[in-house]
Amino acid sequence: MKAFVAIVMRDLRLAMRNKTEVLTGLIFFVVVASLFPLAIGPEPQTLRLIGPGILWVGALLSSMLSLTRIFDSDYRDGTLEQMVLSPQPLWLLVSAKIVAHWLLSGLPLVILSPVLGLQFDLSSQAVGILTLTLLLGTPVLSSLGAIGAALTLGVRGGGVLIALLVLPLFVPVLIFGAGAVEALESGLGAQAHISILMALLLPSVFFSPWASSVALKIALE
Amino acid sequence: MNQGWFYYAAPQTFYGLAGKLWPWFALLASLLAIAGFWIGFMVAPTDAQQGEAYRIIFLHVPVSWMSMIIYLAMAFWSVLGLTLNTRLSAMMTRALAPTGAMFAFLSLWTGALWGKPMWGAWWVWDARLTSELILFFLYLGYIALTSAIDDTRRADRAGALIAIVGVINVPIIYFSVKWWNTLHQGASVSLTRAPSMAQLMLWGMLLMALAFWLYTFALVFYRVRTIILERERHTDWVNALPEAKGSTNS
Amino acid sequence: MRWNDWAEFWVMGGYALYVWGSVGATVLLMLIEVWVAKRQHLQTLSMLQSNHPSSTHQGS
Numbered sequence: 001m002k003a004f005v006a007i008v009m010r011d012l013r014l015a016m017r018n019k020t021e022v023l024t025g026l027i028f029f030v031v032v033a034s035l036f037p038l039a040i041g042p043e044p045q046t047l048r049l050i051g052p053g054i055l056w057v058g059a060l061l062s063s064m065l066s067l068t069r070i071f072d073s074d075y076r077d078g079t080l081e082q083m084v085l086s087p088q089p090l091w092l093l094v095s096a097k098i099v100a101h102w103l104l105s106g107l108p109l110v111i112l113s114p115v116l117g118l119q120f121d122l123s124s125q126a127v128g129i130l131t132l133t134l135l136l137g138t139p140v141l142s143s144l145g146a147i148g149a150a151l152t153l154g155v156r157g158g159g160v161l162i163a164l165l166v167l168p169l170f171v172p173v174l175i176f177g178a179g180a181v182e183a184l185e186s187g188l189g190a191q192a193h194i195s196i197l198m199a200l201l202l203p204s205v206f207f208s209p210w211a212s213s214v215a216l217k218i219a220l221e
Numbered sequence: 222m223n224q225g226w227f228y229y230a231a232p233q234t235f236y237g238l239a240g241k242l243w244p245w246f247a248l249l250a251s252l253l254a255i256a257g258f259w260i261g262f263m264v265a266p267t268d269a270q271q272g273e274a275y276r277i278i279f280l281h282v283p284v285s286w287m288s289m290i291i292y293l294a295m296a297f298w299s300v301l302g303l304t305l306n307t308r309l310s311a312m313m314t315r316a317l318a319p320t321g322a323m324f325a326f327l328s329l330w331t332g333a334l335w336g337k338p339m340w341g342a343w344w345v346w347d348a349r350l351t352s353e354l355i356l357f358f359l360y361l362g363y364i365a366l367t368s369a370i371d372d373t374r375r376a377d378r379a380g381a382l383i384a385i386v387g388v389i390n391v392p393i394i395y396f397s398v399k400w401w402n403t404l405h406q407g408a409s410v411s412l413t414r415a416p417s418m419a420q421l422m423l424w425g426m427l428l429m430a431l432a433f434w435l436y437t438f439a440l441v442f443y444r445v446r447t448i449i450l451e452r453e454r455h456t457d458w459v460n461a462l463p464e465a466k467g468s469t470n471s
Numbered sequence: 472m473r474w475n476d477w478a479e480f481w482v483m484g485g486y487a488l489y490v491w492g493s494v495g496a497t498v499l500l501m502l503i504e505v506w507v508a509k510r511q512h513l514q515t516l517s518m519l520q521s522n523h524p525s526s527t528h529q530g531s
Contacts, residue, residue, distance in 0.1 A: 075411065147382075151366060152366070152369070152379075155369045155370055156369065160368055161366065164358065164362045165365075167358070168359050168362065168390070169396070170309045171355055171394050171397065172393050172397035175356065175400070176397060200393075211386060214382060215382055218379050218382065219375060219379065221374070262490075263474065263480070264472060264473055265473065272484045272486060273484035273486045274483075274484075276488060279494050280494065281493070314525040323501075323504055325473065327496060327497055329490070330496050331493040334490075334492050335493070338486055368475075378500055423483075439503060443512070444508050445511075447511050450512075450515045454519055455522070459519065460519070460524065463522060464519075465519040465521065
C-alpha cells in the first residue's frame with residue numbers, strides 16, 4: 001500500500017514540475033470543444049444535441065494524447081525496469097501509475113466539463129449526467145490506455161499507434177457515456193447507461209493493471 | 222504419428238504438412254466456389270422484395286463470417302503462444318491477419334454495395350456493419366503493432382496480447398453497438414436481414430462459406446510456410462531443403 | 472437456370488453495378504492476396520538461395 005501511494009505521489013510531483021504536458025491535454029480539450037460550434041453553427045438546438053458527444057470525443061482524444069506519458073519517462077531513465085524487478089507485485093505499481101495518470105489527465109477534464117457544457121447550452125441536469133459519465137468513463141480510458149502504452153513502449157509512432165490500438169476498445173464506453181445524456185433528454189432516464197458504465201468500469205480497472213504488467217514484461221524482456 | 226499435435230507444432234514438421242495440404246485446399250476451394258457461384262448467381266430464384274441485388278449476400282455473409290472466424294483463430298493461437306510458448310503459434314497468427322483484414326474490408330465493401338440499392342445510402346450505421354468496421358480497425362491495429370516493433374519475439378507477444386484483449390472486447394462492442402443502434406432508429410434497420418431463404422439459397426451460401434473457409438486454409442498454410450522459412454533460415458533443416466539450394470529449378 | 476440469356480445475367484435486373492461491384496472486388500482482392508503471397512514466397516526462396524553455403528559459384 002505504501003508503495004502504491006509513493007508512486008502516485010511521485011508521478012504527481014514529477015508532473016507538477018513540468019506542468020506543460022498536463023496543461024496541453026486540457027487546453028486541447030477546451031480548444032476541440034470550441035472548434036465544433038464554430039464548424040457546425042451556433043444554433044442552440046443543434047449544439048444541445050451534439051454537445052455531449054463532442055465533449056466525450058474531446059475527452060477521449062485528450063486522454064489519447066497524454067497516454068504515452070504513463071510509462072515513457074520511466075522507461076527512458078530505467079525506473080520502469082526497477083519496478084519490474086522489485087519485490088512489489090507489478091500490477092500494484094502499474095495501477096498506481098494509472099491512478100496518477102487519471103488524476104492528471106482525466107479528473108481535470110471531469111472538472112472542466114460543466115464549464116464547457118455551458119458552451120453547448122446544456123441543461124443543468126444534462127451537465128450533471130455528463131459530468132457523472134465522464135467521471136465513470138475517464139478511469140476506463142486511463143486503464144485501457146495503459147495497456148496500449150505498455151505494448152507500444154519505445155516504439156516509433158507510439159502515440160498514433162496507441163490510438164489505433166485502444167480507440168476500438170473504447171467504443172462501448174463512448175456509446176454509453178455520450179448516450180446517457182441523450183437518454184436523459186429523451187425522457188428515458190440515464191440509469192441504464194450509468195449502470196452499464198459502472199459495469200464497464202469495474203472489470204477494466206481490475207483487468208488492466210494485470211494486462212499492462214504482462215505487456216510491460218513483454219516489452220522489457 | 223502418435224506424438225499427436227505437438228509433433229506438428231514444430232515448424233519443421235508443420236512446413237511439410239502445410240506444403241502437402243495447401244494445394245488440395247486450394248483445389249477444393251475453387252470447386253466449391255464455382256458450385257456456389259453457379260447456385261447463387263445462376264440458378265437461385267430472384268428475391269421478391271430485393272430483386273437481384275440480394276445475391277450480394279452470397280458474398281457478404283461468407284466474408285463476414287470468415288472475418289470473425291479468423292479473428293477467433295488468431296486469438297486462439299495467441300493464447301497458445303503466450304501460454305505454451307510455441308514458435309508456430311505466433312507464425313500462424315501473423316499469417317492469418319492479412320486475410321482476416323481483407324475479409325473484414327470486403328464485408329464492409331459488399332455491405333455498402335448491398336445497402337445502397339436497399340436503403341439508399343452507401344453506409345448505414347447498423348449494428349453488424351458498425352461492429353465489422355471496428356473489427357477491421359482491430360485487424361489494422363494488430364498489423365500495425367507487429368509491423369512497428371522490430372524485435373520479432375516482442376512483436377509476436379505484443380500482437381498476441383492485443384489480439385486477446387481485442388477478442389474479449391468484440392462481444393462487448395457488438396452488444397453496445399446493437400443497443401446504440403436500436404435506441405437511435407425507430408424501425409430496426411438490419412442490413413443482414415436476409416430474405417427468407419429458399420433451400421437453394423441456403424445451399425448457395427453454405428457452399429460459398431465453405432469455399433472461403435478452404436481458401437483461407439490454403440492461403441494461410443501457404444503464407445505460414447514463407448514465414449517459417451524466413452524465421453528458421455539459419456537452421457540446418459531449412460538449408461537442406463531442395464528449394465533453398467542453388468537454383469537449377471526456380 | 473434463372474436467366475433466359477446472357478444479357479439478363481449481366482444486367483442483374485438493374486443492379487449490375489452493385490452485384491458485379493461486389494463480385495469484382497472480392498475476386499480482385501483475393502487474386503491480389505494470392506499474388507502477393509506468392510511473390511513473398513519467391514523472394515524468401517531467392518534470399519535463401521543466395522545465402523546458401525553451397526552457392527559459391529554464380530548462377531545455375
